[in-house]
Amino acid sequence: MIGNSESLSDTLQLAARAAGAILREGYHAAGAIDFESKGASDFVTHYDRAAENAIIDTIRRAHPDVGFLGEETGATPARDGEITVIIDPLDGTNNFLHRVPHFSVSIAVREGDALTHGVVYQPLLDEMLWAERDQGTYRGEQRITAPPARALHEMLVATCLPYHAKGDCPTSLSQMADLMPRVAGIRAPGSAALEIAYAGIGRFDAFWSQGARLELWDIAAGIVIAREAGCTVTDLTGNPAPTEWTSLLVAHPERHDELREAIRSGEPASPTGQA
Numbered sequence: 001m002i003g004n005s006e007s008l009s010d011t012l013q014l015a016a017r018a019a020g021a022i023l024r025e026g027y028h029a030a031g032a033i034d035f036e037s038k039g040a041s042d043f044v045t046h047y048d049r050a051a052e053n054a055i056i057d058t059i060r061r062a063h064p065d066v067g068f069l070g071e072e073t074g075a076t077p078a079r080d081g082e083i084t085v086i087i088d089p090l091d092g093t094n095n096f097l098h099r100v101p102h103f104s105v106s107i108a109v110r111e112g113d114a115l116t117h118g119v120v121y122q123p124l125l126d127e128m129l130w131a132e133r134d135q136g137t138y139r140g141e142q143r144i145t146a147p148p149a150r151a152l153h154e155m156l157v158a159t160c161l162p163y164h165a166k167g168d169c170p171t172s173l174s175q176m177a178d179l180m181p182r183v184a185g186i187r188a189p190g191s192a193a194l195e196i197a198y199a200g201i202g203r204f205d206a207f208w209s210q211g212a213r214l215e216l217w218d219i220a221a222g223i224v225i226a227r228e229a230g231c232t233v234t235d236l237t238g239n240p241a242p243t244e245w246t247s248l249l250v251a252h253p254e255r256h257d258e259l260r261e262a263i264r265s266g267e268p269a270s271p272t273g274q275a
Contacts (some may be wrong), residue, residue, distance in 0.1 A: 008063060008109065009132050012085075012119045015058035016105045019051035019089050020123030023105065027096060027124065045097070048072050051089035055107060059085055066109075071217050082112045088217040091120075092191030106193035108220035113241070118224030120197040129197045131228035137200055146230040147202040149252035152262065155183045155205035158195040160212035172211025175263045179208075182262055196222025199250045200229035206251035206259055210236055219248060232256040236263065 026047035052072045059066060067078030070087040078084060085107060090096055092103030101124050109117035116133040129144075131137040137144050157179060162169050176186060187204070189195060192214055199207040200222070207226075227233050234240045236247040238260065251259050 009117060009119075009130060011059055011062045012107050012109070012117060013121075013128055013130060015055040016107055016119050016121035016128065018054040018058050019105045020121050020126075022051045022054055023047055023090060023096070023103070024123045027099070027101075044072060045090070045093065047096070048090045048093065051105065052087055055085075055087050055089060055105070069110075069217065071215070082110075084110045086110060086217050086220045088193060088215075088221075091193040091218060095190045100190065102189050102191055102194065104191050104194045106217065106221040108217075108224060110220070115220055115224050118197075118221035118228075120193045120221050120225060122194060129201065129225055131200075131225040133224065133228070135228070137225050137229040139201065144201045144229055146200060146226075146252055149254040150205050152182055152255065152258055153184065155255070155259075156185045156187065157183050157259075158187050158189065158199060158204040158207045160190075160192050160195070160209045160214060161188045162212045167213040168211040170211070172209075175208070175210060178263055179259075192218045193222045196248075196250055197225040200226030200231050206249070206255065208236070208247075208249045208251075208259065208263060210247035214245065214248065216245065219245060223248075223250075226250045234260075236260060 026045065049072050052070050056068055056070065056073065065079040065081060067084040068076040068087060069084055072089065086109070088106040090103060091106045096103045105121040105123065107119045108115055117131070119128070119130045121128050128140055129137070159176065162172050179186060192209070195204060196207050196219060198204045223233050231250050232253045233250050235242045235245060236249055249256065249260055
């Protein structure tokens with residue numbers, strides 16, 4: 001571990017707040033935000049870059065030997081050890097650009113092959129969700145655990161949908177069609193880090209995605225938060241630690257297998273809407 005009087009979790013939260021202040025300024029700025037295209041429906045703004053730089057600078061001052069994997073700045077190897085900070089400075093860029101108030105700062109830590117820390121910060125709400133391996137999940141200073149499982153037909157499920165050239169639309173639509181008759185609702189708000197974390201603390205009953213193309217920085221922090229809150233997190237084959245996350249399912253342990261089968265089975269729902 002890192003030898004420093006300031007804990008890594010504290011530093012990650014400070015970094016998220018620094019980035020969040022930049023994003024709040026951009027969100028409330030008058031007039032249109034200038035942006036440039038990085039590819040099909042994938043936009044980078046001045047605020048993405050400024051927020052990521054603020055995160056790196058804050059963490060590097062306290063923990064100079066860590067490495068970084070950032071959506072905007074790419075990979076910087078660790079000077080000593082195997083600790084890598086994984087950064088999405090603005091998860092929900094399209095929402096940000098369109099003035100939809102649902103986006104987040106997402107920061108995770110990977111030690112070797114294991115995800116150990118996660119921070120997801122919603123700057124407009126000033127809400128900090130964070131977790132550390134074997135230490136639980138917190139909203140600010142309050143420890144949060146997943147609420148009791150709801151029946152499948154009562155569940156509100158979140159997802160990310162593919163768009164333009166990013167992902168597999170037929171797979172995503174097929175899986176959504178499997179779930180639609182079985183659950184109380186499906187939502188795709190547009191910030192995977194938030195939706196995964198919200199599944200952990202019970203604002204959503206589950207999160208799944210396969211057709212959308214999610215990068216590690218989109219999901220890593222949320223995975224730690226959801227797991228430490230008590231959720232089961234795997235890919236859709238049931239693997240809790242795949243080499244590459246090409247699919248994702250986050251749910252209460254009592255509903256995880258049932259949801260996984262519902263997504264993959266394609267069987268019709270019962271007349272009452274219950275599985």
